[in-house]
Amino acid sequence: MRRLAALGSLLLALGLLASLPAWIGNSYYVNIASQVLLYAVFALGLNVIVGYAGLVSLGHAGLFGIAAYSGAILITAGYGHFVAIAGALVVTLGVAALFAVLALRGTGLGFVMITVALGQIVWGVAYRWISLTNGDNGVSITSRPAPFGLSLVDANPFYWATLVVFLVAVAAIAIFVASPFGASLRGTRDQPRRMNALGYNVWLIRFLAFLFSGLWSGVAGLLFLYYNQFVSPQTVALTASAEVLLMVISGGTATLLGPIAGALLVVIMKNVASGYIERWNFVLGAIFVAIVIFMPEGLVPGSLRLWRWATRRRRQHPAGPAAMAPVPHGSINGGAQ
Amino acid sequence: MSALEVSGLQKSFGGLRVTREVNLSVEPGERRLIIGPNGAGKTTLFSLITGELRPDAGSIRLFGREIVRVPSRRRAHLGLARTYQIITLFQRETLLHNVMLSLLGLSGLRWNPFRRFAQQAALIEAGRAALARVGLLDMADRPLSDTSYGERRRVEIAMGLAQNPKVLLLDEPFAGLSIEERRDVQGLLASIPHDVTIVMIEHDMDVALEFAERITVLHFGEVVVEGSRAEVVAHPKTREIYLGE
Numbered sequence: 353m354r355r356l357a358a359l360g361s362l363l364l365a366l367g368l369l370a371s372l373p374a375w376i377g378n379s380y381y382v383n384i385a386s387q388v389l390l391y392a393v394f395a396l397g398l399n400v401i402v403g404y405a406g407l408v409s410l411g412h413a414g415l416f417g418i419a420a421y422s423g424a425i426l427i428t429a430g431y432g433h434f435v436a437i438a439g440a441l442v443v444t445l446g447v448a449a450l451f452a453v454l455a456l457r458g459t460g461l462g463f464v465m466i467t468v469a470l471g472q473i474v475w476g477v478a479y480r481w482i483s484l485t486n487g488d489n490g491v492s493i494t495s496r497p498a499p500f501g502l503s504l505v506d507a508n509p510f511y512w513a514t515l516v517v518f519l520v521a522v523a524a525i526a527i528f529v530a531s532p533f534g535a536s537l538r539g540t541r542d543q544p545r546r547m548n549a550l551g552y553n554v555w556l557i558r559f560l561a562f563l564f565s566g567l568w569s570g571v572a573g574l575l576f577l578y579y580n581q582f583v584s585p586q587t588v589a590l591t592a593s594a595e596v597l598l599m600v601i602s603g604g605t606a607t608l609l610g611p612i613a614g615a616l617l618v619v620i621m622k623n624v625a626s627g628y629i630e631r632w633n634f635v636l637g638a639i640f641v642a643i644v645i646f647m648p649e650g651l652v653p654g655s656l657r658l659w660r661w662a663t664r665r666r667r668q669h670p671a672g673p674a675a676m677a678p679v680p681h682g683s684i685n686g687g688a689q
Numbered sequence: 690m691s692a693l694e695v696s697g698l699q700k701s702f703g704g705l706r707v708t709r710e711v712n713l714s715v716e717p718g719e720r721r722l723i724i725g726p727n728g729a730g731k732t733t734l735f736s737l738i739t740g741e742l743r744p745d746a747g748s749i750r751l752f753g754r755e756i757v758r759v760p761s762r763r764r765a766h767l768g769l770a771r772t773y774q775i776i777t778l779f780q781r782e783t784l785l786h787n788v789m790l791s792l793l794g795l796s797g798l799r800w801n802p803f804r805r806f807a808q809q810a811a812l813i814e815a816g817r818a819a820l821a822r823v824g825l826l827d828m829a830d831r832p833l834s835d836t837s838y839g840e841r842r843r844v845e846i847a848m849g850l851a852q853n854p855k856v857l858l859l860d861e862p863f864a865g866l867s868i869e870e871r872r873d874v875q876g877l878l879a880s881i882p883h884d885v886t887i888v889m890i891e892h893d894m895d896v897a898l899e900f901a902e903r904i905t906v907l908h909f910g911e912v913v914v915e916g917s918r919a920e921v922v923a924h925p926k927t928r929e930i931y932l933g934e
Contacts, residue, residue: 375713384924413697414813497908525883527802527803528802530803530805530807531803531804531805531806532796532798532801532802532804532806532809533798533799533800533801533802533807534794534800534802534806535789535790536790536799536800537785539779539790542779542780542781543777543778543779544789545777546773546778546788547794548761548762548764549739549741549761549765549770549771550762550765550790550791550795550848550852551762551763551765551766551794551795551852552794553762554762554763564802621847679823
């Protein structure tokens, strides 16, 4: 029964997402939906290392940007989209490996500071290595790929392509998290010393998780490149790393839906609310403060907690203790925990 | 051949020589008790044996094999398991998940990112068997945060036993337990077959003396007395250390 309900809501969500261009009105909103999805992929990738490995990275915009820059540079050099995408992902994985080797010398604050420094190095290269990156002017590309002959120039096909990538990311990360390796990773977050004594290679587990996280950051970076057809040093700035980290934290770390909710919140505030309120940054800040005060665990787990509390109260009152059956658990966040 | 042989082991933290010169030989199947006043270096000795700390000098042999340079995580694969004095379990997970993680640590499956951990029948079966051994099978699906201190101590032991170790190091398994819980854990330890060699640190003399065949007294990082139960209890040095005579 519960499985059926979960399957039903999953199908409903898929249907709503796939038919979004039909009911959302105009292409402006379709483009915003594409942005939400690409940032959700980025946040999901970051969540692997922040939520499941317990290592807070403030340098992930560097990986996101490396992918975007590599893709853009390969395309302007005359390579095809397939080569550019593959090349960009290989470069991103290489840089992620280097980041991981350096940053994993520390945990906690040490890890955060090293990732900040690495992100700033990428920013410095983007800003100052003008012959490669065109400096402050950024790199523009003039075309989007056309997989299987389908042009992605218009808003709707681009949205659907982004949706496919997003769904693959969600599925891949859901499988990863529920796997034995995912259980090992969460173990290293909660009790690293214990895990070592139990026979796990804590460093290697974290390293591989960092690569996986970097891979999805790179995929999101490529989506970003094709969405804007432009990349500049702003993309790899510290504020960009902080923004995606806020998505993960506000939505709920170590959940599957949290980073998606966080991406939705931030992108909508940035694009939609800024049309009505000039000081939208102030509103976003106020929302983050409210989340920290009322739902310190994040929007998704916080809402689940409220919902469970509300349904329990409702059930307790009319029927007494017999109705105190545990509230369905894990069905909403896809069993991510 | 000894199950565990420690010789000339030394460890200093700055100017503090926590382990001065420890020599220890434990026979296969033996139950060895290590006692000593606070700060004698008992837990440090365990950490040196499991490799969580690196000794300054000395050798550690597990069934004749030198392991002093083997990384800590590899020693688990060689049949060395320990429990902790301060409970270090996975709070958010169920009891079964805790024990399954212990089993997974020695399985090649731990690198697999595709299969579902919660559906690994072999791990579940072995995990439930380990919980049954410590009498916690009926609580297998309860989150660890919902269990009592005494139950957690038993989960610790279940995790150690689940790895099927050749040598099991128990760091104060009775600490903080009620009298009944002590009796439970005592029965549990007595039920461990003798193909597992056990070295135990314990302050509770009543339960510990009953369990151990041989006793090592550690004082200021050195072995001062070693022998059978009666020998150690009667030895003037033991009395000196414990009674200050």
